[in-house]
Amino acid sequence: MGITAALLATILFQACNKKDYYRDTGLQSGVLKENIYEFLQQKPFLFDSLVQVIDLAGMKTVLENDTITFLRRPTGLYCF
Numbered sequence: 001m002g003i004t005a006a007l008l009a010t011i012l013f014q015a016c017n018k019k020d021y022y023r024d025t026g027l028q029s030g031v032l033k034e035n036i037y038e039f040l041q042q043k044p045f046l047f048d049s050l051v052q053v054i055d056l057a058g059m060k061t062v063l064e065n066d067t068i069t070f071l072r073r074p075t076g077l078y079c080f
Contacts, residue, residue, distance in 0.1 A: 036070050037063040 032039055037060055040047040054060055062068070 035064045036068070 034042075037051075037054065040051050040054070040063075044051075054063060063070070
């Protein structure tokens with residue numbers, strides 16, 4: 001019983017250590033410094049297919065010049 005309690009206390013103590021994953025990056029402004037098309041191009045791992053679709057649809061100038069809200073469904077959520 002004593003060994004189990006000590007092991008559990010050790011695990012809980014290690015689980016509360018924030019040094020490995022916590023980074024204080026400051027406050028976010030919520031405003032992009034570039035237009036939406038440039039933002040999508042800067043993250044090719046996430047948006048490379050989307051940028052290709054935008055180019056094929058001829059919507060590049062709309063995303064660069066107009067003020068719009070662009071929503072994307074999070075990856076991994078599928079609606080049936």
